[in-house]
Amino acid sequence: MSIAFTRALGVSLPLIAAPMAGGAGTPALVIAAARAGGLGLLAAGYKTPQALAAEIATVAAASVPFGVNLFAPNPVPVDPAAYRRYAGLLAVEAERHGVTLPPTPVEDDDHWHDKLDVLRADPVPLISFTFGIPGRADLAALRATGALLVQTVTGVDEAKAAAEAGLDALAVQAPAAGGHSGTLTPTRPVADTTLPDLVAAIRHAVDLPLIAAGGVANAADAAAAVRAGAAAVAVGTVLLRCDEAGTSAVHRAALADPARSGTVVTHAFTGRPARALRNDFTDRYGELAPYGYPAVHHLTAGLRRAAAATGDAERVHLWAGTGFREATAEPAAAILTRLATLL
CATH class of the missing domain: 3.20.20.70 (Aldolase class I)
Known part of the structure; x- marks a missing residue:
């Protein structure tokens, strides 16, 4: 076969x-x-x-x-109250990077x-x-x-x-x-x-x-x-990290950083489970984030883009497998x- x-x-x-x-x-x-x-x-x-x-x-x-x-x-509708609570928690992160969070859930296909x-x-x-x-x-x-x-x-x-x-x-x-x-x-x-x-x-x-x-x-x-x-x-x-990949500079650096201790499965960034390098965001919000895709993805997307642009690896989704x-x-x-x- x-x-x-x-x-x-x-x-x-x-x-x-x-x-x-x-x-x-x-x-x-x-x-x-x-x-x-x-x-x-x-x-x-x-x-x-x-x-x-x-x-x-x-x-x-x-x-x-x-x-x-x-x-x-295959949407995972977010609970509106849980969305508001999570947005409130992320407000300090958004303010640090000058980002406005979506006030209401964005659900699309x-x-x-x-x-x-x-x-x-x-x-x-x-x-x-x-x-x-x-x-x-x-x-x-x-x-x-x-x-x-x-x-x-x-x-x-x-x-x-x-x-x-x-x-x-x-x-x-x-x-x-x-x-x-x-x-x-x-x-x-x-x-x-x-x-x-x-x-x-x-x-x-x-x-x-x-x-x-x-x-x-x-x-x-x-x-x-x-x-x-x-x-x-x-x-x-x-x-x-290959030459042809469009991986961001902050993500490439994190993958090569010997201080990165491992990966974790988290839904904190997008509302769906994904494996990423551990960072402050996964540690702080991993147990607090609601499930809800694509609403949570849209909630954090602007923050993640801004963090990547400034080299802030602690607030970026550093997707990575165990290898x-x-x-x-x-x-x-x-x-x-x-x-x-x-x-």
């Missing part, structure tokens, strides 16, 4: 540069991954439809295989239907979904473009639901992954399991090609995921080639 899957993708290496929304993922990184023999995914999350269309055009002009990742609607229109107008080889499983009508519309459709799952039950919905392949995300968890039930803890064990369990439960992701930091990790049954491996954190120590500052091709040595 691994060989058939990589052939279907038009790649020579079963390696994927994971989509990284918020700026770290760039067209240059997607193109570099493809030219190294793998596949890169553009992150559509948080972008306008127009910006997504422009990035698709840039990568398509390079004549390389690639895909696009979408945030599928990340331009879902407009982005579907972009992908129907400009078809891409692969489309993946995170946060939710799209409805059958939307899946049918995207399948009609000829794209391979991939669903992010974090457990066996989610994998079965995706298979029943008719997805073509699954991105199996272990809890060691950096950034947002793709869990379909964000207010419930994700089971603590290793990537090989999770891949093996889902491999036993469904008969679909699997892309393994979460905590892959070196060639041994990648090989273990493939031995467990993955057709391909996706990596994100180890690419955050962040192995993120290196070099071309993406060198990193991916090294990861593939045991495949």
